Amino acid sequence: MNTFYTITLFLHSWNRWLILVAAIFVLVYAAKGLSSKTAYTASEKKWSLVFLSSLHLQLLIGILLYFVLSPLTAEAMSNFGAAMKDPVLRFWAVEHTFTNIVAIALAQTGSILVKRIPDSRSKHRRTLIWTGIALFLILSMIPLGMMGVARPWFRF
Numbered sequence: 001m002n003t004f005y006t007i008t009l010f011l012h013s014w015n016r017w018l019i020l021v022a023a024i025f026v027l028v029y030a031a032k033g034l035s036s037k038t039a040y041t042a043s044e045k046k047w048s049l050v051f052l053s054s055l056h057l058q059l060l061i062g063i064l065l066y067f068v069l070s071p072l073t074a075e076a077m078s079n080f081g082a083a084m085k086d087p088v089l090r091f092w093a094v095e096h097t098f099t100n101i102v103a104i105a106l107a108q109t110g111s112i113l114v115k116r117i118p119d120s121r122s123k124h125r126r127t128l129i130w131t132g133i134a135l136f137l138i139l140s141m142i143p144l145g146m147m148g149v150a151r152p153w154f155r156f
């Protein structure tokens with residue numbers, strides 16, 4: 001494996017944990033805020049920023065893998081029709097990429113909508129809904145073997 005590809009895949013793999021931890025903090029703060037009817041706090045805002053920044057980073061690394069480094073997507077793009085019949089190539093070339101791009105777009109939309117509304121209760125509710133849906137989509141596309149594609153939880 002070429003070194004740049006190895007490093008990029010390593011970063012993409014580990015940044016997934018930052019995304020997941022940040023999403024959990026965002027959801028817990030929003031749920032607590034909603035149930036205890038408290039204000040939208042600086043911590044909630046900070047974790048939302050970490051969540052979104054790590055998602056944007058993941059998107060950039062993902063694009064680099066997809067169009068430049070990954071031998072899997074290169075193979076898929078060399079014959080897209082045939083790749084659609086191969087579950088592993090289809091997973092990387094379409095399902096993983098498309099679903100995660102939708103998830104990132106939803107998380108970004110949620111963050112814009114949260115900023116637009118002044119009321120704390122609505123901010124908590126919007127955060128919960130948009131982050132919850134984005135996290136669900138992200139989790140569904142982490143290659144843990146469910147769709148016939150398994151990768152290490154922790155890449156070394």
Ligand code: HEM
Binds near residue numbers: 055062100
């Ligand atoms: C929240 C978003 C995302 C998460 C959590 C995520 C997570 C992962 C994980 C865990 C792997 C396996 C890494 C390993 O083998 O250790 C992977 C591989 C990959 N991801 Fe993502 N990903 C995300 C978004 C994207 C996006 C948006 C793209 C494309 C634009 C992308 C393209 C790829 C490609 C091409 C591979 C396979 C590379 C290879 O094995 O050659 N990912 N991703």
